[in-house]
Amino acid sequence: MAEQAETGSVHIATDVVEIIAGIAANEVTGVAGMSGGIVGGITELLGKKNLSKGVKVDVADGVAVIDLYLAIEFGSRIPDVAHQVQQRVKQAVEGMTGLNVREVNIHVQGVAFPSDRVDKVATDKPVTEELLPG
Amino acid sequence: MGAWDRFTLVLDVILGLVLALLAIVIALHPEWALHPPWGTALVASSRWVLGAVGVAWGLLSLRLLVAVFGRGTTSPKVHQTELGEVRVSLGAVENLVMRVVLGSRGIREARVSVVGSDDAGVSIRIKAGVTSDVNIPEVSEEVEQAIRGYLRTIVGLEARQIAFLVSDIGSDSRRGRVS
Numbered sequence: 578m579a580e581q582a583e584t585g586s587v588h589i590a591t592d593v594v595e596i597i598a599g600i601a602a603n604e605v606t607g608v609a610g611m612s613g614g615i616v617g618g619i620t621e622l623l624g625k626k627n628l629s630k631g632v633k634v635d636v637a638d639g640v641a642v643i644d645l646y647l648a649i650e651f652g653s654r655i656p657d658v659a660h661q662v663q664q665r666v667k668q669a670v671e672g673m674t675g676l677n678v679r680e681v682n683i684h685v686q687g688v689a690f691p692s693d694r695v696d697k698v699a700t701d702k703p704v705t706e707e708l709l710p711g
Numbered sequence: 712m713g714a715w716d717r718f719t720l721v722l723d724v725i726l727g728l729v730l731a732l733l734a735i736v737i738a739l740h741p742e743w744a745l746h747p748p749w750g751t752a753l754v755a756s757s758r759w760v761l762g763a764v765g766v767a768w769g770l771l772s773l774r775l776l777v778a779v780f781g782r783g784t785t786s787p788k789v790h791q792t793e794l795g796e797v798r799v800s801l802g803a804v805e806n807l808v809m810r811v812v813l814g815s816r817g818i819r820e821a822r823v824s825v826v827g828s829d830d831a832g833v834s835i836r837i838k839a840g841v842t843s844d845v846n847i848p849e850v851s852e853e854v855e856q857a858i859r860g861y862l863r864t865i866v867g868l869e870a871r872q873i874a875f876l877v878s879d880i881g882s883d884s885r886r887g888r889v890s
Binding site: 643648649651652653654655656659660663664667680681682683684685686687688690 | 786800
């Protein structure tokens with residue numbers, strides 16, 4: 578994205594928008610982590626922290642459409658958490674970049690159960706007996 | 712995995728078996744790799760067929776990879792706001808339902824699969840093993856109610872149809888279960 582100013586132009590890479598959106602989404606209570614698919618998983622296996630994992634941003638004419646792939650903590654109401662994420666991400670991206678965010682689409686890819694680490698995404702993981710309530 | 716993906720998987724496995732058989736035959740008769748008993752003329756004349764089979768196999772395999780690892784577009788939409796839509800993957804729904812089923816009275820083990828979905832709701836099939844000290848109709852009713860309530864409250868999704876199949880009855884209640 579490029580913005581023309583009097584003293585020059587400002588370019589904001591899509592990656593930066595993705596990172597802003599990813600960080601904002603992770604700050605919402607009830608979000609267990611982002612789900613980045615095969616590429617994101619391999620990147621993290623290589624030791625590189627991938628802050629844009631699970632975020633896809635399309636920018637055209639200063640308008641952004643953001644897709645977030647995430648995991649929700651077990652017990653959280655998905656519509657409530659999703660709405661908070663949408664608001665937080667829109668606010669963060671618009672506030673930091675000046676872009677107009679038209680849509681923030683949420684794709685819940687998994688649910689993290691209580692014994693999972695907070696930053697771990699438990700997508701399609703089978704339920705094990707020790708996770709069950711007593 | 713849908714019916715088409717299962718069909719693709721079967722084709723892929725059959726082609727794999729043919730290749731495995733060929734590898735065994737060549738291992739037993741290494742000279743056949745260079746001088747096949749059916750003659751090189753047949754191989755030369757059918758090379759386009761072999762190429763087509765290779766391309767088809769490659770495409771089938773790629774399709775399976777996408778089916779297994781792809782994000783998929785069939786996730787039901789559970790919520791639409793002015794800011795965008797909210798979708799939940801079928802894998803996540805299955806895990807949540809599994810959690811509810813295994814937490815229910817009288818259930819020893821269970822397998823859950825979402826057999827159909829659209830924006831109006833999901834159809835669920837449960838194959839469960841129950842303990843021998845329960846009334847099965849009561850347990851299935853309880854499980855069904857629990858799933859419907861949970862999906863409606865937590866996910867915002869309707870369970871259109873729930874099929875409950877008892878596949879096993881046993882006496883060993885799981886540890887920690889409050890009956």
